[in-house]
Amino acid sequence: MEGSFDSEAKLSTIVAFGDLVLAAGPVHFMQYLPETQNSFIEASKMSLNKGSSAEEIELLGNLRIALCEAYVSILHGL
DSSP states (O other): SSSSOOOHHHHHHHHHHHHHHHHHHHHHHHHHHHHHHHHHHEEEEEEEEOTHHHHHHHHHHHHHHHHHHHHHHHHHOO
16 A cells, blocks of 8 residues: 555545445445445555565555455445
8 A cells, every 4th residue: 555644544444435334325325336446446456566574464464354344334334
């Protein structure tokens, strides 16, 4: 995950999208679903390079968990 924004905050933001769907319901979230899906798809394409550090491996694992949690919440909310 690139940028100067804290990686943990980025992961929390991904999970928050799922929470938003649960709170707002499908009627209010459907207009944002395509953009959310595209963002999640791009995030899920991240992979490790040869020689990745333990921190990068952990971050990728946490990203995958955050995406799964968000997808589950979105499905429950829709």
